[in-house]
Amino acid sequence: INAEYGGGGGAGRAQPPDTFPVMSRLEVLHLGYNGISNLSLLQLYRLSNLKSLFLQGNDIVNVDGLQHSKELRELVLDRNKIKSLAESSFSDQWNLLELHIEENRLKSLSNFHPLQKLQRLYLGMNRVQDLAELEKLECLPALKEVSLTNNPVARRLMHRPLLVFRQPNLLSIDGIPISAEERAKADMYFLDYQPTEGGGGLPGINNKLHSTLQGGAPSSQVPQQSNPVRGAASLPIGANQTWYGNYRESDNANGNQKTRFQ
Numbered sequence: 001i002n003a004e005y006g007g008g009g010g011a012g013r014a015q016p017p018d019t020f021p022v023m024s025r026l027e028v029l030h031l032g033y034n035g036i037s038n039l040s041l042l043q044l045y046r047l048s049n050l051k052s053l054f055l056q057g058n059d060i061v062n063v064d065g066l067q068h069s070k071e072l073r074e075l076v077l078d079r080n081k082i083k084s085l086a087e088s089s090f091s092d093q094w095n096l097l098e099l100h101i102e103e104n105r106l107k108s109l110s111n112f113h114p115l116q117k118l119q120r121l122y123l124g125m126n127r128v129q130d131l132a133e134l135e136k137l138e139c140l141p142a143l144k145e146v147s148l149t150n151n152p153v154a155r156r157l158m159h160r161p162l163l164v165f166r167q168p169n170l171l172s173i174d175g176i177p178i179s180a181e182e183r184a185k186a187d188m189y190f191l192d193y194q195p196t197e198g199g200g201g202l203p204g205i206n207n208k209l210h211s212t213l214q215g216g217a218p219s220s221q222v223p224q225q226s227n228p229v230r231g232a233a234s235l236p237i238g239a240n241q242t243w244y245g246n247y248r249e250s251d252n253a254n255g256n257q258k259t260r261f262q
Contacts, residue, residue, distance in 0.1 A: 019046070020046065021046050021047075021048050022046050022047065023047060024047075024048055024049055025049060026047055026049060026050060027049055027050060027051045027052065028050075028051065028052040028054075029047065029050060029052070029053050029054065030054045031053070031054060031055050031058070032054050032055060032056040032057045032058070032076075033056070033057040033058065034058060035058060035059060036055065036058040036059065036060060037058070037059040037060060037061065038060075038065070039055075039060060039062075039063065039064060039065025039066065040064060040065035041065070042065055044065060044066060044068075044069050045067060045068035045069060047069070048071070049071055050069060050071060050072060051071055051072060051073045051074065052072075052073060052074040052075075053069070053072060053074070053075050053076065054076045055075075055076060055077050055080070056076050056077065056078040056079050056080070056100070057078070057079045057080075058079075058080050059080065059081055060077065060080040060081060060082060061080075061081045061082060061083065062082070062086065062089075063077065063082060063085055063086070063089040063090070064086060064088070064089065066089070066090065066092065066093060067088070067091060067092050068092055069092060069093065070092050070093070070094070070095060071095060072093055072095060072096050073095060073096060073097045073098065074096070074097065074098045074099075075093070075096060075098070075099050075100070076100040077099075077100060077101045077104070078100050078101065078102045078103050078104075078122075079102070079103040079104075080103075080104055081104065081105060082101065082104040082105060082106060083104075083105045083106065083107070084106065084107070084108055084110070085106075085108075085110060085111040085112070086111060087111050089111055090111070090112065090114045090115055091114050092114075093114060093115055094114055094115070094116055094117060095117055096115050096117065096118055097117060097118060097119050097120065098118070098119065098120040098121075099115065099118060099120070099121050099122070100122045101121075101122065101123060101126075102122050102123065102124040102125050102126070102147075103124070103125040103126075104125075104126050105126065105127055106123065106126040106127060106128060107126070107127045107128060107129065107133075108128075108133060108136075109123070109128060109133045109134070109136040109137060110136055112136065112137065112139060112140060113139040113140075115140060116140070116141060116142065117142050118140050118142060118143055119142050119143060119144045119145065120143075120144065120145040120146075121137070121140070121143060121145070121146045121147070122146075122147045123146065123147060123148050123151065124147050124148065124149040124150050124151070124174075125149070125150040125151070126148075126151050127151065127152065128148065128151040128152065128153045129151070129152035129153050130153065131153055131158065131159065131162060133153065134153070134159060134162055134163060134166065135166070137163075137167065138166060138167060141169065142169070143167065143169060143170060144169065144170060144171045144172065145170070145171060145172040145173075146163065146170065146172075146173055146174075147173070147174050147175060148173075148174065149174050149175075154174070159173075160173050160174070161182075161185075161186045161189065161190070162186075162190075164178055164182060164183055164186040165183075165186040165187060165189075165190045168183075
């Protein structure tokens, strides 16, 4: 691009070609399946009005070229090679409402904190396995919908009650709405397991329960998600309550009623 700003007679100053805005009215850009590996080379900052960006099916490893793309509302990064997010990955995306980052290699859920307006987050088919990673999503105050299908952390379906308990603003997990009854049961269950003094583990959850959530119970006693698919479209009606099948009201040693993991 060759362009200059300024008046005649040489009084103006030339603007470097690589900073000159282009296609100022462009709002939606599809760049899927183009073999892109370096976002910075796209010079997306020159698209000042870009609101939806589709980059699925490329070879992106690092999310490091979105600085100054402040108008983005929707970002699709599915089917890339992203292993982690840097602190600066989404530093300017405070207006982002929807993020798709499925089928990547994420193990950590760190550095989503700049996305203060994010409402929908799709993380299916990554490599998240530690329930403690779910704590990191609590930095997203506007989050209404999240999907973690086909991550190791979702295999025993314990991510769902934990998210219901820890994130009261959520309305849907893995494509299944959260009912008032489900939220009440999650509160009842987890509030029975407040941490003992000096105890570790997840806040509000003691080490014994944390061990159970991480796989301490025999697999035969834990409901498995049958043929999970992206977006959980194949889950049966009522699947949002299957995890409650692991709990039963029963008398403890003192004769009191208490919810426990069976």
